[in-house]
Amino acid sequence: MGDFMSEDRMRAVTEAAADIAGALPGFKPRALVVLGSGLGAVVDALDRRAEVPFADVRGMAASAVAGHSGRFVMAYAGDVPVLVSVGRLHLYEGHPSDTVVLPLRAARAMGASVLVATNAAGGVSDRVRPGDLVMLSDHLNLTGSSPLLGPNLESLGERFPGMADAYSARLRTLASERASELGLELVEGVYAGVLGPQYETPAEVRALVAAGADVVGMSTVHEVIAAVHAGMECLAFSAVTNMAGTAGGHEEVLETGARTAERLGVLLTDILARL
Ligand code: HPA
Secondary structure, eight states: OOOHHHHHHHHHHHHHHHHHHTTSTTOOOSEEEEEOTTOGGGGGGSEEEEEEEGGGSTTOOOOOSTTOOOEEEEEEETTEEEEEEESOOOGGGTOOHHHHTHHHHHHHHTTOOEEEEEEEEEEOSTTOOTTOEEEEEEEEEOSSOOTTOSSOOTTTOOSSOOOTTOBOHHHHHHHHHHHHHHTOOOEEEEEEEOOOSSOOOHHHHHHHHHHTOSEEESSSHHHHHHHHHTTOEEEEEEEEEEETTOOOOHHHHHHHHHHHHHHHHHHHHHHHTTO
């Protein structure tokens, strides 16, 4: 605490939170919902009240990846206020981890206590197929990095946070119950978070299978680590867009993601309203 580096990083969080909050003064989100590649349409199912493009938020750059329009939406799911990040910034774009998790920390500063992360992912194990909706039970952080590098941000959390219960058992139970009530098939699985942007080699896919991964993607793990550090409950979903190692390219990812987005939207709207 008190060192200049930590002060600068916390100021960035306060500034980002102020820029987002300015769009709808008094809005206090219960959750941050991050929508990944091809999943942006999920926000259409919510009652939207205000929007802020990433480019208008200090510390965020306009996200340039196709399929990421890059904006924050303040919305309601029933009576529950949620901040939705439509798109996200990725490590593979060259953004530092502090920037990647800035929306999460800003949402925390605005009062959010839950992170709901979504992503497009490649299927790794034989438990998943393209088109599946996977609820994450755990992850492998294979990015070689962490959002907690550097002096610890003491005002957010402890130096060595435990990751044993990163994905909230309470929220997973709620999600499983709601999915079966809604007649939606939901597989539970382990997400391997890699740096990208290149897709996996056959040897890497075999290594991921051996390591116990069910799906692989290029996001989410840093957000979850930063959320756990800050004492938030996490829930995360992957839309399986292809089998890893056989990606037809970013277009296929966006197309299959868009088809799964419909089911994810139904499930998320239902869950968020119960937070
Ligand atoms: N690998 C990594 N990330 C991905 C994939 C994949 O096959 N598909 C969508 N995101």
